[in-house]
Amino acid sequence: MIRYxxxxxxxxxxxPALDGLTLEVPAGETCVLVGPSGxxxxxxxxxxxxxxxxxxxxxxIDGRDVASTDPVILRRGIGYVIQQVGLFPHLDVAxxxxxxxxxxxxxxxxxxxxxxxxxxxxxxxxxxxRHRRPEExxxxxxxxxxxxxALAADPPILLMDEPFGAVDPxxxxxxxxxxxxxxxxxxxxxxxxxxxxxEALRLGDRLAVLATGGRLEQYATPAEVxxxxxxxxxxxxxxxxxxxxxxxxxxxxDALVPGRTTGGGPSVAPAATLADAMAALLTSDGPxxxxxxxxxxxxxxxxxxxxxxxxxxxxxxxxxxxxxT
Amino acid sequence: xxxxxxxxxxxxxxxxxxxxRRPRLAAVAVGTAGVIFTIPSLALFxxxxxxxxxxxxPAVAALALYSVLPVLRNTVVGLHEVPPDAVEAARGMGMxxxxxxxxxRLPLALPVVVGGxxxxxxxAVGVATVAALVAAGGLGDSVFAGLRAGDxxxxxxxxxxxxxxxxxxxxxxxxxxxxxxxGR
Numbered sequence: 001m002i003r004y005x006x007x008x009x010x011x012x013x014x015x016p017a018l019d020g021l022t023l024e025v026p027a028g029e030t031c032v033l034v035g036p037s038g039x040x041x042x043x044x045x046x047x048x049x050x051x052x053x054x055x056x057x058x059x060x061i062d063g064r065d066v067a068s069t070d071p072v073i074l075r076r077g078i079g080y081v082i083q084q085v086g087l088f089p090h091l092d093v094a095x096x097x098x099x100x101x102x103x104x105x106x107x108x109x110x111x112x113x114x115x116x117x118x119x120x121x122x123x124x125x126x127x128x129x130r131h132r133r134p135e136e137x138x139x140x141x142x143x144x145x146x147x148x149x150a151l152a153a154d155p156p157i158l159l160m161d162e163p164f165g166a167v168d169p170x171x172x173x174x175x176x177x178x179x180x181x182x183x184x185x186x187x188x189x190x191x192x193x194x195x196x197x198x199e200a201l202r203l204g205d206r207l208a209v210l211a212t213g214g215r216l217e218q219y220a221t222p223a224e225v226x227x228x229x230x231x232x233x234x235x236x237x238x239x240x241x242x243x244x245x246x247x248x249x250x251x252x253x254d255a256l257v258p259g260r261t262t263g264g265g266p267s268v269a270p271a272a273t274l275a276d277a278m279a280a281l282l283t284s285d286g287p288x289x290x291x292x293x294x295x296x297x298x299x300x301x302x303x304x305x306x307x308x309x310x311x312x313x314x315x316x317x318x319x320x321x322x323x324x325t
Numbered sequence: 326x327x328x329x330x331x332x333x334x335x336x337x338x339x340x341x342x343x344x345x346r347r348p349r350l351a352a353v354a355v356g357t358a359g360v361i362f363t364i365p366s367l368a369l370f371x372x373x374x375x376x377x378x379x380x381x382x383p384a385v386a387a388l389a390l391y392s393v394l395p396v397l398r399n400t401v402v403g404l405h406e407v408p409p410d411a412v413e414a415a416r417g418m419g420m421x422x423x424x425x426x427x428x429x430r431l432p433l434a435l436p437v438v439v440g441g442x443x444x445x446x447x448x449a450v451g452v453a454t455v456a457a458l459v460a461a462g463g464l465g466d467s468v469f470a471g472l473r474a475g476d477x478x479x480x481x482x483x484x485x486x487x488x489x490x491x492x493x494x495x496x497x498x499x500x501x502x503x504x505x506x507x508g509r
Binding site for chain 1: 414
């Protein structure tokens with residue numbers, strides 16, 4: 001269990017980066033710190049392993065103030081994943097994963113067995129990947145090695161700072177799925193930082209929404225944040241993402257204006273999402289995008305027709321949200 | 326020449342490590358080494374013959390002094406070029422400062438440091454030739470003997486050997502550098 005007690009961080013004389021944060025992350029849960037940049041998310045995360053020290057207040061792990069533990073010892077017991085992954089480019093995958101076990105003085109056989117176990121866990125076949133170097137891996141594979149390295153010494157706590165930020169959306173979605181799968185079996189206490197509300201809603205058992213200036217606006221489950229945003233800031237932050245998510249759920253067919261089209265430029269298929277249609281609309285020169293199915297023109301999509309489709313589906317979406325809650 | 330490098334490299338690297346995180350020390354150290362590096366070799370020999378006498382001692386001392394700048398500068402640059410995320414990860418996983426230096430920062434800076442040693446070694450070959458003037462012997466003797474006797478064959482032969490030596494040293498260290506950079 002991790003507990004923040006009235007934690008404030010100030011750099012110099014400026015406004016606080018984190019302002020009186022109090023919250024508790026129950027053991028085995030994933031707490032996502034989410035919000036725009038300047039909200040103190042990373043600052044809060046780094047206080048758990050003392051990469052940042054609070055100006056006032058304290059951070060407790062299982063009731064014990066982290067300030068009373070030697071930072072080097074503390075960090076060896078906490079998994080840490082950063083956005084740029086920070087793999088050591090001069091070491092192969094196995095040596096990277098073995099970093100903390102080596103610092104802890106494990107014997108070689110135990111380290112080797114653990115490395116293979118972890119590579120299996122993150123979906124990298126040990127025989128193929130053990131001796132690869134980081135530069136021979138794709139972005140997604142590097143992230144996996146980063147996660148394996150953080151889990152190597154079996155830490156009860158895992159800190160993840162934008163862990164899936166540096167990969168393409170398809171890979172990100174896959175890594176998120178795998179994170180959920182791994183976390184379902186391991187049940188670590190995870191603090192994860194992201195600026196992406198969709199990722200937060202997907203991965204978190206609880207969300208801590210932080211506003212610029214490091215103020216905690218709401219700390220609640222994803223369903224509650226969606227259904228009952230505590231402040232105008234949360235409603236706004238979640239709201240923008242909500243509309244865009246709905247565009248992903250609707251198809252071009254929902255907003256089709258049948259008949260001829262005046263639009264040129266990019267076209268979309270009826271099965272494409274409205275998010276795709278919106279993107280096409282934004283990149284085209286005209287006010288409409290032709291809808292084409294296997295060479296024949298079915299009609300067009302316009303901003304008005306997309307808006308109408310969103311309004312029509314409003315009722316369904318609200319029902320969905322209530323079901324979630 | 327090898328002796329001069331052996332004398333100069335460890336303190337230059339140590340100074341580079343110390344200077345890498347102290348910009349002011351780096352400026353002073355690189356500046357001083359830079360001034361030494363720009364002193365013409367003949368003048369430096371003349372200065373050193375005073376306290377050290379003629380022979381190998383002033384030659385080795387001069388070569389060592391010249392070697393400091395490239396090694397020091399490349400150590401500082403090499404450590405600065407270590408990816409910050411790797412250093413951050415090392416710290417976040419509970420490495421002490423010393424562990425981070427030996428296991429992460431120095432290994433990653435090593436190819437650049439070797440690049441500095443390479444420059445120092447090639448410089449040393451050239452300067453060592455002139456060291457014949459302070460009675461340090463070596464291939465420079467043949468060059469100067471040839472010049473005095475008006476024997477252009479001897480001068481050319483000696484020069485060719487010196488050039489070949491410089492190229493060999495340069496090529497060997499370039500290979501070491503490339504090997505250290507493999508997979509990056």
